[in-house]
Amino acid sequence: MRQMATVLSNRPVAKGAMEMKVSVGAGEIAPGTFFHVKTSQLLRRPLSVANVDGNVVTFLYKVIGAGTTDLAARKAGDKLDVLGPLGNGFPLDQTGKRVVLVGGGIGIPPLYYTRRMLAARGIETVAILGFDTKESIFYEDAFRELGETIVTTVDGSYGEQGFVTGPLERIQADVLFSCGPEPMLKAVAASHIPERYISIENRMGCGIGACFACVCQAPGGYVKVCSDGPVFQAEEVTL
Numbered sequence: 001m002r003q004m005a006t007v008l009s010n011r012p013v014a015k016g017a018m019e020m021k022v023s024v025g026a027g028e029i030a031p032g033t034f035f036h037v038k039t040s041q042l043l044r045r046p047l048s049v050a051n052v053d054g055n056v057v058t059f060l061y062k063v064i065g066a067g068t069t070d071l072a073a074r075k076a077g078d079k080l081d082v083l084g085p086l087g088n089g090f091p092l093d094q095t096g097k098r099v100v101l102v103g104g105g106i107g108i109p110p111l112y113y114t115r116r117m118l119a120a121r122g123i124e125t126v127a128i129l130g131f132d133t134k135e136s137i138f139y140e141d142a143f144r145e146l147g148e149t150i151v152t153t154v155d156g157s158y159g160e161q162g163f164v165t166g167p168l169e170r171i172q173a174d175v176l177f178s179c180g181p182e183p184m185l186k187a188v189a190a191s192h193i194p195e196r197y198i199s200i201e202n203r204m205g206c207g208i209g210a211c212f213a214c215v216c217q218a219p220g221g222y223v224k225v226c227s228d229g230p231v232f233q234a235e236e237v238t239l
């Protein structure tokens with residue numbers, strides 16, 4: 001659904017990371033889905049849903065190019081042309097199972113909303129959040145409010161030093177949900193957790209399955225990240 005959302009707030013939450021809250025007229029929004037957002041650039045920008053509260057949707061994004069620089073300049077009251085929610089999210093029906101959420105950097109946001117929804121269903125979770133350095137950490141307290149949370153930094157300036165894969169080795173869980181950079185996804189997809197779901201973040205064109213801009217290799221050919229995903233079972237894609 002295409003609509004004009006209203007920006008409610010837009011603020012930095014960590015080094016290079018912004019949090020934007022918008023009000024939208026969408027119905028139910030599943031964790032792991034995304035909105036395709038129009039910026040000053042030709043192509044829309046996919047932004048995953050970091051949280052939903054009533055009709056308020058939160059996005060967390062990294063300022064890395066002209067499109068996100070434009071987004072960072074938006075102020076409360078501005079209108080934002082959004083298409084969504086789009087895609088297929090994480091399967092929440094995990095009753096009786098323990099879920100480990102593994103996020104890297106700006107791949108972490110969708111895991112927050114997902115964790116809230118799992119908690120609402122009484123499902124036990126543990127989160128491992130990987131950042132480059134202390135200054136790039138966001139939402140740590142929010143994650144801790146929902147259960148055990150392990151933070152890693154590559155440079156060791158906070159939490160455990162190294163990558164998310166270190167603590168993951170000692171975690172016992174039935175299901176893994178993950179989102180982050182491709183090398184991280186590759187590693188967690190090969191982990192010991194029996195059931196593994198990964199969310200892929202690709203460049204996109206149309207966002208609705210019509211242009212092939214977002215295709216990703218799969219054992220049987222290819223999949224479209226925007227409409228077949230962005231969440232896949234690890235075996236469904238070739239990283």
Ligand code: FES
Binds near residue numbers: 205206213214215226
């Ligand atoms: Fe066009 Fe996925 S972005 S098919």
